[in-house]
Amino acid sequence: MKKETVLVTGGAGFIGGHLVEKLLQKYHVVVLDNLSTGTMMNLPESPHLDFVFGDVSQEEDVAQVFATYTFTYIFHLAAVASVAASIENPVETHHINMNGTIYLLHAAQQQAGNIQKFVFASSAAVYGSEPTLPKKESSIIAPITPYGIDKWASESYVITYSQLFGLKSSAARFFNVYGPRQNPTSPYSGVLSILTDCFQRVKAGDETANFTLYGDGSQVRDFVYVGDVVNALILLAESEESTSEVYNIASNQRHTLLEVIGMYETITGEKLPLTYQTARAGDIQKSYADIEKIKELGFVVEDSLETGLRKYY
Ligand SMILES: NC(=O)c1ccc[n+]([C@@H]2O[C@H](COP(=O)([O-])OP(=O)(O)OC[C@H]3O[C@@H](n4cnc5c(N)ncnc54)[C@H](O)[C@@H]3O)[C@@H](O)[C@H]2O)c1
Structure with missing residues (x-):
């Protein structure tokens, strides 16, 4: 039987590489990555893995991937993942971290009938330094960096696309992954x-x-171990209940x-x-973080x- 196809943007990165490894047990995986911080060494050899060298902030690169494949799940991890880099280079970071998300959503929407879930890698940075703890998904959003602002705006687009266009989606706010x-x-x-x-x-x-x-x-x-993050991402993708919802991913x-x-x-x-x-x-x-919300879906911290x-x- 033909395997279902999954897109992982940023799949050659630290978290992406671990996610791809696990997804390959079940799916055909396409990685879209420009190798700016990622490396091919993070990716296993597999006949079920296609690597596409491309940039999520170039609309034609994104369109090309969607013209070639039909996806069941999309995990959008490609980003400038450094808060400090976003402060040094807010314009470039915004183009990748925000526009890249919109290009992907726009392309994915054309396949909304097939896509079971678009999962977005957001960040605890959306909460900023507002002091109320632990952070719940309903806590005040007050990002203090361009990185946090773009993650928050991207999340909002992702959930809005779900509500407006029926593209099923969830956002995952990672705390400190290692x-x-x-x-x-x-x-x-x-x-x-x-x-x-x-x-x-x-x-x-x-x-x-x-x-x-x-x-x-x-x-x-x-701090949350990368194996737990991978389990959480796959849980969000495969769960119907998580549609249009945002989740903390922490330990x-x-x-x-x-x-x-x-x-x-x-x-x-x-x-x-x-x-x-x-x-x-x-x-x-x-x-x-408070992680009760994702625990209700069955998430268990293993490490x-x-x-x-x-x-x-
Ligand atoms: N590591 C953490 O603790 C943490 C915490 C919160 C959120 N996140 C988010 O998780 C995701 C993955 O982070 P990571 O730690 O694996 O970082 P990483 O830098 O290892 O991975 C990012 C990947 O995206 C790729 N990429 C960057 N810009 C791109 C572009 N324009 N087009 C295509 N590919 C591009 C990079 O080459 C790399 O492979 C990011 O979205 C990051 O913001 C990470």
Whole structure:
């Protein structure tokens, strides 16, 4: 029997690569990616995987993919995933993170009869620094960066397309995702990828290895293992109930950065050299989620921070 076809934009990225790996167990997967931060090394070899080199912010690239394939599910992950990059380059980021979403929705709408779900990768950044915690999906939306604003606007388009044009869709607000193959090379990479890289260098005897802590380390985050994020995304795609809804994707565990470093020191048996610097613009002091809504769909957090870090290290 012919497998159903799924589109993953940004499939060569950190989260996308893990998602593609899992989807291949069941579906034919098409990845649309311009490899700006992603890499082919994140993608497995498979006769059921087609890679399309293209840019979601170029309408003709998007149209071409939809002219070639008919999709059952769409996972839209392609984005400039760095908050700091969005502050440095708001115009370019907006073109990719916002216009790219509209081009995809517009193209997907032509196949709305076939598409079971359009799932959008949003972010906890939509909540901004408004202090009420934990963040529920109904919490105040107050993004403080171009990245957060574009994620919020994209989410709104995604849900509105569902209501106006019958394109079934859901949005997933990821909190801090971590796991293998997260790229540590940019100064804006996820903090756990930089930490993991530093610990690996300390272990290898690199005396220059040093971790720069912005702020005093008391910032609180809800770290979620990438395997749990993949499970959540597939659950949202396959569930009828999630149509036109927005969900937090997190682990419901709260840790300060200093606690994370301490946990990692116990796991690795290494002491991490630290340098303190002032907090960065746009950094939020505390961010953690209420995940009751997605749990009602059957979502279960499989990895604690400790088991996730052991897999990652
Ligand atoms: N990692 C996190 O903690 C986190 C948290 C919240 C939200 N998100 C969102 O999840 C998604 C995936 O993030 P990630 O951490 O895997 O980042 P990533 O940078 O590893 O992946 C993004 C992918 O999108 C591709 N891409 C970027 N611009 C593109 C364009 N114009 N056209 C086509 N492809 C393009 C990149 O090459 C890369 O493969 C992003 O939408 C990000 O905003 C991530």
